[in-house]
Amino acid sequence: xxxxxxxxxxxxxxxxxxxxxxxxxxxxxxxxxxxxxxxxxxxxxxxxxxxxxxxxxxxxxxxxxxxxxxxxxxxxxxxxxxxxxxxxxxxxxxxxxxxxxxxxxxxxxxxxxxxxxxxxxxxxxxxxxxxxxxxxxxxxxxxxxxxxxxxxxxxxxxxxxxxxxxxxxxxxxxxxxxxxxxxxxxxxxxxxxxxxxxxxxxxxxxxxxxxxxxxxxxxxxxxxxxxx
Amino acid sequence: xxxxxxxxxxxxxxxxxxxxxxxxxxxxxxxxxxxxxxxxxxxxxxxxxxxxxxxxxxxxxxxxxxxxxxxxxxxxxxxxxxxxxxxxxxxxxxxxxxxxxxxxxxxxxxxxxxxxxxxxxxxxxxxxxxxxxxxxxxxxxxxxxxxxxxxxxxxxxxxxxxxxxxxxxxxxxxxxxxxxxxxxxxxxxxxxxxxxxxxxxxxxxxxxxxxxxxxxxxxxxxxxxxxxxxxxxxxxxxxxxxxxxxxxxxxxxxxxxxxxxxxxxxxxxxxxxxxxxxxxxxxxxxxxxxxxxxxxxxxxxxxxxxxxxxxxxxxxxxxxxxxxxxxxxxxxxxxxxxxxxxxxxxxxxxxxxxxxxx
Numbered sequence: 001x002x003x004x005x006x007x008x009x010x011x012x013x014x015x016x017x018x019x020x021x022x023x024x025x026x027x028x029x030x031x032x033x034x035x036x037x038x039x040x041x042x043x044x045x046x047x048x049x050x051x052x053x054x055x056x057x058x059x060x061x062x063x064x065x066x067x068x069x070x071x072x073x074x075x076x077x078x079x080x081x082x083x084x085x086x087x088x089x090x091x092x093x094x095x096x097x098x099x100x101x102x103x104x105x106x107x108x109x110x111x112x113x114x115x116x117x118x119x120x121x122x123x124x125x126x127x128x129x130x131x132x133x134x135x136x137x138x139x140x141x142x143x144x145x146x147x148x149x150x151x152x153x154x155x156x157x158x159x160x161x162x163x164x165x166x167x168x169x170x171x172x173x174x175x176x177x178x179x180x181x182x183x184x185x186x187x188x189x190x191x192x193x194x195x196x197x198x199x200x201x202x203x204x205x206x207x208x209x210x211x212x213x214x215x216x217x218x219x220x221x222x223x224x225x226x227x228x
Numbered sequence: 229x230x231x232x233x234x235x236x237x238x239x240x241x242x243x244x245x246x247x248x249x250x251x252x253x254x255x256x257x258x259x260x261x262x263x264x265x266x267x268x269x270x271x272x273x274x275x276x277x278x279x280x281x282x283x284x285x286x287x288x289x290x291x292x293x294x295x296x297x298x299x300x301x302x303x304x305x306x307x308x309x310x311x312x313x314x315x316x317x318x319x320x321x322x323x324x325x326x327x328x329x330x331x332x333x334x335x336x337x338x339x340x341x342x343x344x345x346x347x348x349x350x351x352x353x354x355x356x357x358x359x360x361x362x363x364x365x366x367x368x369x370x371x372x373x374x375x376x377x378x379x380x381x382x383x384x385x386x387x388x389x390x391x392x393x394x395x396x397x398x399x400x401x402x403x404x405x406x407x408x409x410x411x412x413x414x415x416x417x418x419x420x421x422x423x424x425x426x427x428x429x430x431x432x433x434x435x436x437x438x439x440x441x442x443x444x445x446x447x448x449x450x451x452x453x454x455x456x457x458x459x460x461x462x463x464x465x466x467x468x469x470x471x472x473x474x475x476x477x478x479x480x481x482x483x484x485x486x487x488x489x490x491x492x493x494x495x496x497x498x499x500x501x502x503x504x505x506x507x508x509x510x511x512x513x514x515x516x517x518x519x520x521x522x523x524x525x526x527x528x529x530x531x532x533x534x535x536x537x538x539x540x541x542x543x544x545x546x547x548x549x550x551x552x553x554x555x556x557x558x559x560x561x562x563x564x565x566x567x568x569x570x571x572x573x574x575x576x577x578x579x580x581x582x583x584x585x586x
Contacts, residue, residue: 129337136297137351137402138326147350151341227382 007198016190020202023186027210030100030172030182034107035165041108042115042164045071047145049116050123057131057141057149067116074113079171082106083178098179107171111164118160122153155226162218166211173207183207244308245406245438246273246296251305251315252462253291265291267462268305273440275405278432280453280470281442288462289442293408296440297329298322310405327355330399330437334411336391338383344370344394345379351402369397373427389420396427400435407431409441413448425451450474450543471548492541492552499580502538508558510580513571515542515551520574524567533559533567554580 045067051057052064077085083106087097090105126149134148150157173184183203191200253266265288273279281289294300295307298314307315312325330351338347345366352362370376373393383391392412399407409428413421429452431437441448449456449470456473458466466473493512494502502510515521528535535555542551557564571577 127335127337129333129335130339132299133331133333133337133339134350134354135299136326136329136331136408137354138323139350139354140320140323143354147353148339148341152339154341227384 004198011198016199016202019190020186020206023181023183023203024206024210026100026175026180027169027172027182027184030104030107030175030180031165031168034104034111034168034172038108038111038115038168039161039164041112043119045112045116046119046123047149049120050149051141051145057144071113071116074109075117077110079106079110080174080177082110083174087178100175100180100182102178103172103175103180107168110171111168114167115161115164118164119157122156122160123149125156126152155222158218158222158225162214162222165214165218169207169210243275244272245275245310246279246440247306247308248272248292248295249306249308251295251302251307253288253295253300254303264462266295266302269462269464270305271457271464271467273438275438276432276436277454278429278439278441278452280449280456281440281459282446282449282456283442283444283459285444287459289444289459290410292459293410293440293442296406296408297326297331327351327402328404329406329408330402330404331408332392332395332399332410332412334414336383336388336395336415338391338394338398340383343380343382344375344386347383347394348397348401351398355402357402365401369401372400372430373397387420388416389423392416392420392424393427396424396431400431400437405438407437407439409439409443411443412441413445414443421445421447422451428452446543471550474543474550492539492543494539494554494580498539502554502556506536506538506556508536508556509564509568510538511555511557511568511571512578512580513553513555513574514576515549515553516575518542518549518551521553521571524571524574527570528567531559531563531567531570533557533563535567 048058049064049067049071052060052067054061054064056064074082083103086106086109087102090102091097094101094105096102130148130152131144134144139148172180172182173187175182176185176188183206187200187203191197191203248269248271251266251269252264254262254264256262267288269292271279281292283289291300295302296309296314298317298319302315305315306313310325310328314322314325317325339350342350348366348369349362352365357365366379367376370379373396375390375393375397378386378390378394383394386394392415395412396407407428412428413424416424425448428439428441432439432452439452441452443449453470455468456466456470457464458473499510513521525535535557537553538556539554540552542549557567559567568577568579
């Protein structure tokens with residue numbers, strides 16, 4: 001135990017301190033950027049999945065079938081493979097196939113379809129009775145989506161989105177593979193590749209702290225919305 | 229209460245708000261299996277009346293009531309509501325008519341993401357009312373249903389009866405012409421049922437709103453309905469004034485619902501038991517005019533017949549009361565015939581034949 005404390009005390013903090021801080025900022029940047037885009041795309045896709053299913057508000061078999069097929073096709077691809085496989089599209093969209101923005105592009109694809117499923121699953125649990133009540137009052141379908149369906153599922157949606165942000169941190173750790181930065185790249189390049197496990201563990205500890213903080217925040221918000 | 233005469237005036241007033249003409253609704257299942265939920269239903273609801281639809285679950289009542297506001301579409305026939313043929317309108321056109329029809333649900337269907345005031349204000353937002361008007365109207369309605377102090381509460385903080393009162397306030401908020409009550413008391417216990425029924429009746433009497441109530445509970449019909457339709461397997465098997473329907477003894481299998489719900493008519497098992505320990509001819513007397521029946525029964529001694537009351541039941545409706553008595557009458561044939569014919573003068577009398585007890 002004393003040895004461990006010594007190891008970290010004697011670490012070259014003048015070097016690792018700024019390196020680690022930059023890695024944290026890069027991770028936060030990638031996660032926030034990808035989430036800001038995928039959060040909306042996933043929301044739209046999830047609402048469409050829910051409303052176009054049979055008996056739904058916008059019941060439409062072909063649309064549902066196509067969406068469902070795309071979601072089921074993209075979702076099972078392991079992120080590390082998607083990151084490489086999607087590179088031609090990344091070059092088209094970002095202009096380059098490497099770096100943090102290239103990673104963000106792949107993260108948006110993976111997260112959008114993941115969020116679509118999570119949103120759909122949370123909406124399915126809404127009591128169909130409240131939707132019928134809103135229809136009976138003469139509310140339009142768009143109004144029902146925005147003022148009944150989404151608010152009724154708001155609490156569970158917050159928890160679902162918290163889960164997604166944590167999954168995005170997980171994805172961003174693979175950035176190093178295509179020349180990006182962040183905590184994953186730091187852990188592998190500064191720690192693992194140089195046989196310095198205690199440096200790797202610096203990244204591990206920071207990630208654990210980030211995830212805990214996010215989960216506590218998500219739980220609090222959800223509890224407030226659900227009034228529990 | 230002079231509601232009988234006003235109800236009569238309304239009925240003959242001839243201002244039909246809802247007209248069903250040969251309406252059927254068939255649900256087609258996967259493998260050519262289809263269910264006819266509503267089968268050739270025709271009826272008219274006049275402005276200002278409370279129209280009850282009663283039947284066992286699965287009789288098609290839910291589908292029927294949902295065709296009034298276009299939540300369900302008929303497979304054939306026409307549904308005309310507030311002067312518009314709903315069954316021929318597009319979904320977006322139906323929306324405008326729905327704003328004039330409130331609906332109350334068995335499971336309340338309150339928005340859990342909104343508080344009581346927010347629930348009641350929702351239809352007003354849909355109808356495009358301004359903020360101030362909305363607030364005034366919400367306060368007015370919460371006062372009407374006696375929940376002014378619960379405006380900021382959320383649905384999960386309310387009891388079942390309170391939830392349904394919010395449901396009623398919400399259904400009434402945009403000043404609709406028609407209120408649809410879908411099993412509005414079926415999820416409530418007996419004491420809160422009375423509370424909710426009184427509120428519906430007040431909505432009818434004080435606000436003049438036309439109500440269509442579907443239910444499987446006789447109590448609901450008795451407490452609020454002017455007219456009633458009895459539904460069985462998708463068909464309307466009887467329709468008319470509540471008093472006429474329930475006070476006329478019938479033999480038709482169709483009316484078994486009425487009998488079982490009123491419990492004023494002996495069942496086959498009851499009859500077997502009665503026959504075992506009672507002699508004499510069994511007659512069922514309808515108590516439409518109970519004073520006259522009392523008088524006729526008083527003549528039994530003079531006619532030298534004796535009778536024993538073996539079964540019976542009375543019910544009170546919105547406007548009056550009625551019931552059935554089953555008597556075992558003893559004496560010589562002539563005298564008994566005379567006694568029965570005197571009873572017949574007071575209303576419908578039916579003799580239960582011997583074999584009916586076998």
